Amino acid sequence: MASKSVKQFFSILLIQWMVFQARSRVISDVSMIERHEHWMAGYGRQYKDTAEKEKRYQIFKANSTAILSSSEYDKIVTAIPPSLDWRRKGAVAPIREVSCEKTPKIGLFKKPEGLLCAWTIPAVDAVEALIKIKTGKLYTLSNQEIVDCSTGLDCYHGSTEDAFEFIKQHGLTTESNYPPKDNKGTCDTNKEKEPVAKISGYNYVPADNEKALLQALTDQPVAVMVDASGADFQFYAGGVFTGECGTDIDHGVTLVGYGTSNSTLKYWRIKNSWGKGWGEDGYMRMERDIAAKEGMCGIAIEPIYPTL
Incomplete structure (x- = not known):
């Protein structure tokens, strides 16, 4: 019983x-x-x-199944160094040069629309870095191949996920083999068959969590989205950027490091795609660990990184 x-x-x-x-x-x-x-x-x-x-x-x-929750990230015990710059480790390819438009009256840089098909660049930057970290080889890869050979996408319509998905499916050749243009062209299928880099997939960092983003960055550079619509961002010339900006993310950049300024202000180091004439030789130091969960300019909203 x-x-x-x-x-x-x-x-x-x-x-x-x-x-x-x-x-x-x-x-x-x-x-x-x-x-x-x-x-x-x-x-x-x-x-x-x-x-x-x-x-x-x-x-x-x-591609979301491998995402760790915020609590899981918090349980990871890793000694995080006080600063990191993937450029010093040789994992960051040179800034891509673009012919940014200039306003006729003040001669300052204006946000370039579609030049170099900018939505592809953070993904390409992140893959270049990952390949270098894992294999020791640093390639400058072709973002133009993604634009030309992707179905239904062009310089003005695409996302970081789209770029990663293309690289996952097709791989990517070098920029010297498939050079950049300012618009979508006809896919060169012969060059498309000569990839030097390929990924197995891509993962998301938990959203709205700068601690998780910091943890991910210690392993490799991360593609992020920011709100770059404001004049303060577009005309940034140096120092730690503290705003003003919103969180209506509209522009992809690559997170390549972090640190603390002499004034003890924590910052992220981001690589932009507007040429060396913008910011600090093409880079920006953006305030880190702010009160808003989304991070400065929404940097913590949608971080994503490739996997081999």
């Missing part, structure tokens, strides 16, 4: 556990769908039919 009661007890526990797991999956799926919808809205993405949307959702979901 007692044995029967024990069996019933464990049967009830098993059923409850199965129900809990099912509910957890439903909640997780709903959360992922909402995240995908938010991503679509942020990049203005629209698909021709429900089948295409479902396909894109599954890709988005698959």
Whole structure:
């Protein structure tokens, strides 16, 4: 009799556990769908039919499965150095030169729209760095190949995820083999068949968590999005940038280091794609560990990095 009661007890526990797991999956799926919808809205993405949307959702979901939660990141015990600059480790390719437009009256740099198809560059920068860290070889890779050979994308329409997905599927050749243009051209399929770099996928850093972002950066440079629409950002000339800027992220940059200024102000070091004439030889030091969870200019909203 007692044995029967024990069996019933464990049967009830098993059923409850199965129900809990099912509910957890439903909640997780709903959360992922909402995240995908938010991503679509942020990049203005629209698909021709429900089948295409479902396909894109599954890709988005698959590449999100490896994301560590904020609590999991907090449990990682790693001695984080007080400063880091991946340039000093030889993992950062030179700044790409662009012919930024100048305003006729004040002669200052204006945000270039579409030059070098800027949405591809943070992904390419991050892959260049990862290949160097893992293999010791530093390539300057072709972002133009991504634009020319991607279906339905051009200089003005694309995301970091799109760029990573292309590199995952096709690999990437060098910039000298497939040089840059200022717009989308015809795909050179012969050069596309000569990749020197390829990735297995890409992962997201937990959103709105500068501590997690710092942890990820100790392993490799990270592609991030920032709000670059303001004049303070566009006309930045040096020092630790403290604003003003919003969190309506609209521009991709690459996070390549961090540190603390002489005035004890913590900062991120970001690599931009507007040429050496902008900022500190093409780089910016941006205030780190601010009160807003999104970080300065939204830098912590959507960090992403490639994997081999």
